Amino acid sequence: MADKPTKGLADVVAASTALSDIDGKAGRLFYRGYDIHDLAGRTTFEETAHLLQRGSLPSRAQLADYGAELVRGRALGTLVERDIPEIAERQTPMEALRTLVSLAGAEDPDKDSNAPEANLRKAARLTAQQPILVARYHAARTGATLPETDPELSIAGNFLLQITGRRPERRAAEIFDTCLVLHADHTMNASTFAARVCAATLSDMHSAVVAAIGTLKGPLHGGANEQVMRTLEALDPRGVAQAVRDRLAAGEKIMGFGHRVYKTEDPRATHLRRMSEELAEASGDDTYYRMSREMEEVVFAEKRLYPNVDFYAATVYHYLGIPTDLFTPVFSVSRMSGWTAHVIEQHADNRLIRPDSEYIGERDRKWVPIGER
Numbered sequence: 001m002a003d004k005p006t007k008g009l010a011d012v013v014a015a016s017t018a019l020s021d022i023d024g025k026a027g028r029l030f031y032r033g034y035d036i037h038d039l040a041g042r043t044t045f046e047e048t049a050h051l052l053q054r055g056s057l058p059s060r061a062q063l064a065d066y067g068a069e070l071v072r073g074r075a076l077g078t079l080v081e082r083d084i085p086e087i088a089e090r091q092t093p094m095e096a097l098r099t100l101v102s103l104a105g106a107e108d109p110d111k112d113s114n115a116p117e118a119n120l121r122k123a124a125r126l127t128a129q130q131p132i133l134v135a136r137y138h139a140a141r142t143g144a145t146l147p148e149t150d151p152e153l154s155i156a157g158n159f160l161l162q163i164t165g166r167r168p169e170r171r172a173a174e175i176f177d178t179c180l181v182l183h184a185d186h187t188m189n190a191s192t193f194a195a196r197v198c199a200a201t202l203s204d205m206h207s208a209v210v211a212a213i214g215t216l217k218g219p220l221h222g223g224a225n226e227q228v229m230r231t232l233e234a235l236d237p238r239g240v241a242q243a244v245r246d247r248l249a250a251g252e253k254i255m256g257f258g259h260r261v262y263k264t265e266d267p268r269a270t271h272l273r274r275m276s277e278e279l280a281e282a283s284g285d286d287t288y289y290r291m292s293r294e295m296e297e298v299v300f301a302e303k304r305l306y307p308n309v310d311f312y313a314a315t316v317y318h319y320l321g322i323p324t325d326l327f328t329p330v331f332s333v334s335r336m337s338g339w340t341a342h343v344i345e346q347h348a349d350n351r352l353i354r355p356d357s358e359y360i361g362e363r364d365r366k367w368v369p370i371g372e373r
C-alpha cells in the first residue's frame with residue numbers, strides 16, 4: 001500500500017534544479033546563485049532570461065546576439081496572425097494566450113525537435129513572442145492601432161509602448177523591467193511543476209508552456225494579481241480595515257497574501273512595495289497604495305500573513321497604465337523565461353514524473369448487470 005500523501009505536495013522535493021533557490025525562512029531568492037536583491041534594478045529582463053536559459057549573465061557581445069535573436073523571434077506565424085482577432089473576441093486574456101501559444105507551437109520551425117539547440121531557439125522565440133501576443137490581443141479587442149516596436153526600447157519598454165499607446169517614461173520602463181526580473185523564476189511553483197511534468201513525458205516545449213499558462217491562470221497562483229486589484233477597486237478607501245477583518249472573519253482568503261514557501265516577507269514584495277509607493281507618489285493619487293498598506297497591516301495583525309509577489313505587483317501595474325485583466329498575462333510574459341529554462345533542464349536529465357496515489361475508494365464491489373442496478 002502507498003504511504004499517506006502530503007496534501008498539496010507541501011515540502012516534497014519533486015525535482016533538482018540549478019535555476020533558482022528559495023530560503024523560505026530567511027525570505028531569500030536566488031537565480032543561478034545570484035541574490036534577487038542584487039539583480040533587481042541592476043540587471044535587465046533580457047540579461048535575466050539569458051542567465052536562466054543559457055546559464056550565465058551575458059557579456060555585452062552575448063547580450064547583443066541574444067537581443068538580436070529575440071528581435072527576430074518576435075515574428076508571429078500565419079496561423080497565429082490569422083486567428084488573433086477571433087480569439088480576442090471570444091476568449092479572456094489567459095485563455096487567449098493558452099490558445100495562441102498552442103497555435104504558435106504548430107508553426108514553430110523547430111516543432112519536431114527536442115534537441116538542446118532547438119530548445120534554446122524555441123525558448124528565445126517564446127520569450128520574445130509572449131509580450132507581442134498580449135499586445136496584439138489587446139489591440140485586437142480594443143480596435144487600437146498597435147504601435148511598431150521601437151528598436152531603442154527593451155522588451156519592457158516596448159510592452160508598455162504597445163499596451164498604453166505611449167512611449168513610456170524612462171523610469172516607468174525601468175520599473176516594469178524590474179517587475180519582469182522579479183517574476184522570472186521561482187523553483188517548483190505550480191505552473192513550473194506543470195511544465196516539467198509535461199516535458200518529462202518528452203513532450204515538446206510549447207505543450208509544456210501551454211500547461212504552465214493554464215496553471216498560472218488560477219487565482220491561487222498568478223491569477224491573484226488581478227484579484228488584488230479587483231479587491232482594492234471594490235473596497236471603500238475609508239473602510240478598508242473593517243472590510244478586511246469582515247472578510248477574514250467570514251473565512252475568505254485575501255488575495256495576494258500567504259505563500260507555500262515564504263514564512264516571512266517575500267523578497268520580491270519588498271521591491272514591489274517600494275516601486276508601488278514611488279509610482280503612487282508620481283501619479284498624484286496614492287489611494288490604492290495607502291489602501292494596500294492598510295490591508296497589509298490588518299492581514300498581518302489578524303493572520304500573521306505577509307504579502308506575496310502578487311500583492312504590490314497589482315498597484316505597480318495599475319499605476320503603469322496596464323489594464324487589470326492583463327496583470328496575469330504580464331506575469332506570463334516574465335515567467336516564460338523560467339518555464340522554458342525548466343523545460344531545457346528537464347529534457348537534459350529526464351525521467352518520467354509519475355508519483356503514486358493513496359486509494360480511498362471502495363473495494364471488493366460485486367458487479368451487477370445494467371438491468372439490475
Ligand SMILES: CC(=O)SCCNC(=O)CCNC(=O)[C@H](O)C(C)(C)COP(=O)(O)OP(=O)(O)OC[C@H]1O[C@@H](n2cnc3c(N)ncnc32)[C@H](O)[C@@H]1OP(=O)(O)O
Nearest residue numbers: 219220221222224252253254255256257258259260308310
Ligand atoms: C505567484 C504566486 O502564486 S504567489 C500566491 C498567490 N496566491 C494568492 O495570493 C492567493 C491567496 N493565498 C493563498 O490561497 C495561500 O496562501 C497559498 C495558495 C498562496 C498558499 O497555500 P497553502 O500553503 O496551501 O496554505 P493554505 O491555503 O493551506 O493556508 C494555510 C492557512 O492560512 C490561511 N491563509 C492562507 N492564505 C490566506 C489568505 N490569503 N487569506 C486568508 N487566510 C489565508 C488558510 O485559510 C489556512 O488557514 P487554516 O489553517 O485556519 O485553515
Ligand SMILES: O=C([O-])CC(=O)C(=O)O
Nearest residue numbers: 185186188189190260309
Ligand atoms: O512559488 C510559488 O508557489 C508561487 C510564487 O511565488 C511564484 O510562482 O512566483
